[in-house]
Amino acid sequence: MSSRSGSRRGYETSDQLTGHSAAPAVPESSEIEAGGLIFYHMDLYGSKERFDIFPEELSGQGERSLGDTRRESALSSEKIQHSQEAGYDLEKEVAELAKMYGLDEDREKELELLGGHPEMVESRWPSARTEKQRGLPGETSQDEDESKARAEDNAESPMRSGEGLSSSGISDEWNSQAVSEEEESGDVFCSTCKIPIRAFDKLFGEHKDHEVTKLPNAMESEKEEIHKNMCKLEEQIAQMENFASHLEEIFITVEENFGRQEENFEVHYNDAVQVLAQKYEEQLEALGEEKRQKLEALYGQLVSCGEHLDTCKELTDRTQELYLENDKANFMKAAITMVDRLEEFLKKEVDLELSTVPDFEERVIDVSEVEQLMNSINIIPAPCAPVINPQAPSAATGTSLRVCWSLFSDDTVECYQLCYKTVSNERQHTLKVKETYCTITNLLPNTQYEFWVSALNATGISPPSERTVYVTAPSPPTINSKKIRSCENAALVCWESGDINPVDSYTVELSKLADEENGDTITESIVGIPNCEVLIHLQPTQSYHICVRALNLGGSSERSDPVLIHTTGTYFCLNEDTAHPLLAILDDGFTIHPESVPEYTTPSVFHRCIGILGSLIPFPGKHYWEVEVEEDTEYRIGVAFENTPRHGYLGTNNSSWCMRHIITPSRHKYEFLHSGMTPDIRITLPPRRIGILLDYENCRLSFFNADIAQHLYTFNSHFQHYVHPCFALETPGILRIRTGIAVPPWTALP
Template structure:
């Protein structure tokens, strides 16, 4: 197929896919309006409503001439003759042939790939084999072809039936709306879509609980595995120790046996040698006596003279022999002497089985992720030698840089296993740990010191500084820890009450103590914040509820003029009666000095923001917006960085001005507003004011908003302004 494709027209591209698949697939031929065979004949015959017959015929012939050599439909002359004769086949026939060509292309590719991959199976392999060969030939993933589902067209009748269904919470089943008045009259019924969303939320909550339970079970299984490994290692070392000592005892006994056998042989040989020497001496004496007796008998037969001569010599010889002492006692006794065996060294070896050397130093492990809480940490260590250990001594103390100025006392605890959970610790604090192994012989040397860190304390959300709009919310919090943390996580729960469980969304890796979170409009969210470090995440902060209905912002106390007072909730600005302070505020970049005003902290989101201000008809006030760097020693509207609406009341007359850069249009307002609506539109760069009570548009500025602006409120005389934010935009506001 690759060769055929290469030999085709350069404008032709072969795509191994179904020509009549879903709209997401790439079509082989350009899309054209579907026409019947009759319309084709009409065009070729030049009937009304069709194009010129000659041009239509030539165009069709050119299309056929291009397709014929590419698709192997037959000779170009055959089709050209049919078209020229006016007997062109119907489009259904052409469509059928194109289907055949497309099918032949696909089957040819599959067969070719099947020959390469499944050689020997035959041409009639299963469709699954063809698909496998097709994937192999074209290098495509199986999911692209097996998991592709052609979307089914929805029937209008099915939509109407679904719309007619409601969910009965009592029966826990969908029912038709017409049946509610009869069988399910007293049952609790909700719309099917709402019941579906509720079921999805319940499933998400259960999945979250199940994931949490799975994590707990995995941690417990890891704990059991550590205990199992520790027990197995300890008993293995004990078994090796016993075997070694018993082998040593057997070697000692064998050595003693050899020594005793050798000593007995030496004593036997000494006794035999002594008896043999005594026996030889007795034989010699006996031979001498026999010789003397024979000599004396011979002398007795001699003559007297000779006898007397020999007798004198014999008498001397007999005297010497008789005077010689003869040992007639046995040199050694034949009895076996009892040998006392000394087994003191064997007994010492037997006792040394329970008297072993002190173990070597353990190796403490580095801290594992998520192994700590705010007040505890789990410490693990290892002992890689074959020595027997009865217990461990774990010591720890705070790192000196963590808690300056405090006594860094050391604490020691005795444990049996190679791990320990140390409690009563300070949150977000580093501790150094070291461990010793001990047995009857004594403790081992200390291991190297390892630094572990406890998890942080829960952050504290600043409820008065939270800002929101319909699209997002800016969450601010305090760390609550002495030492810095690594990052923060914001958890969102879309619910009506803070007690709702489950997490809808999490924003992780936040480096600072604030985060701008994108939200859905007109919803209520419960927000939590966690702090993270190497020890793990902290517990959740106290929940905070955020509404995305309108824009909500607090007033900035740092910009407030000293003559103004903010209420406890931060939404009322007051200037009291009485003599003003003689001391003027010092010039600064944040606090207003000349204009008695205060700024609000609007969320920095480009879009549409709306808030309202309740005013006193007789008060002198100014309401508007300004950039953060607006000169604080100038009045609002007196520069190009502020836009405002100012009211002056004198001699029972109201004067309204819409000021920007000291200019105002000539506008007269007949109905004095008691509630002013302010619409800030970043997209269209407009600032509009409204009389909320009568839904009247007052004025609109066309602003050059190159950055974010802040709401501004000013009181030139005693009075008060009540800011109402976090409210939805009225319908009449949306037109501007």
């Protein structure tokens, strides 16, 4: 194919991909001189209009003049007219030329790129003739030579000087780009059409004016919508399962009651069958009709309920599979249909009302004519004692119990009488129940209850069943956030039981949080905890939500209110039970109130030293915290054992290690005290932020000026027990304590 044809192909393909038609443009003479190329649309070949796009003067040698071109056009017109008079078809010749110069291939490629719309191509390309149409009678070899000459003449264009420059490269580039874009999968989502599309279609295609969004955002939005529908579906499934269970029990109750009634009629009427045959048949037929109507109504409702429940579960399974789909395009294609199906299904109202009641009408037989015979008939006997079933694992909550029982006889029963009371109390409660189960509410948590039941009919009441003990689930515990201590790899969690009665064990549930999100996904559970505290090993630099459940024979309690624990450093609280009466604990530290010292009645508080202990640090390893002080405040800070004397000063005994600051007339004096001994250490720059590093493994307690990373002093002492942080004020002032700080790298000592 000639380079001219290739140039045309590349030009038209680019126009089709951008969605614009190629309009002929007349280049200025300055542009001709600068560029050396003139581009024009190939649809003008062989037409009179093509002469209008040529400039009057063409630069360069070897170009034809406009007069020569017009003379050739006139000659071509005469030849065309002569050919038509001789019986030649001009359209046939054009088709042959198109095939000769490869224009048919261009037409096929354009048809492929336009998505199979031939009507858009036919307006731009002449139709090709078949080989048989070329052999029309009257066509001479001279005409063929003239046609070839005209085609060769038309093949020459003002583009000859630059026809091989880059036209074929442009064509190949656009064609490859079109193919790659055609094969590219959807990367945006059209909200108008509800389908994934390519970004190219939004810019130049049929979705140009539609509203679009990013495919991941659309996917997340659809997932949220599906998740909401799944939650509604799960609620409906739970509701339908409960209703189906209720229907089954009602169905069985109705069937048993009417069955026993039939047998009772049959036994009594057999003694007087000849006299009461007609009445017996009438009563049995009426009773059977009533039974059939009620059973059919209940059975139909039960079948409908089962079908609805099966549909719910099928939708849940399908939705779960769709929710796990990783391919975005496939997910979005299926998600639209699934969301519509879910919404349509959830719009249907579900009938949760019983179609009939289990009561049966007591039928009275007119036996006035056979009164003597009827007096000899035995009446319905009183039922036997029911049997209460053992407590089911999921039958209890903190305030309710579901009690079930059975009747292992063929007695006719109209209702049941359920009695219960607490094991430790004689106050009795009584309920009348139609079914063989009952849910009792407004009970005390973690409490044992005795239950017994009797059956009743028109004759009388049965003996009571044996008493069975049920127990309610415990109340949720309460986590004591002030007693929680943690470090970079562990936490000590303490809580209080919500019940007076003891429970069997506790379960701690951990939820790891990412970026402080409020998630309820349990990542770890610790079960079988016998006491109200537990030491948990955690991962460093993480945040956790921690909840506690209490367990007994009745089941598990609800979760306690969650607490947030960070493992970025050591956390501890101040123990108010050890505080001197003049100390007031604030959110950011503690201060002194100018009050008189009251009498000391508690041996755990400090008497002489105005101090306080922090909670115990029971974790091996390194622990770091900081204390912010004011320049004119006198204080003591450090660590101490639990049994450090409360009537003395911190640092004056062998159970405490302290840094002391006092102000003398000449200077700020700093002392490091243990058993009253202090080295002679001078600190030129008074620290305003003091870092304390407790290293259990290396038996060190170090003090630092945290503002300038300056090491002040280190105690080398073997700690026989875990220690408490300790703080004391010798003059009114404020100490601010900062915990949860990771150990700074500059605290490393040789």
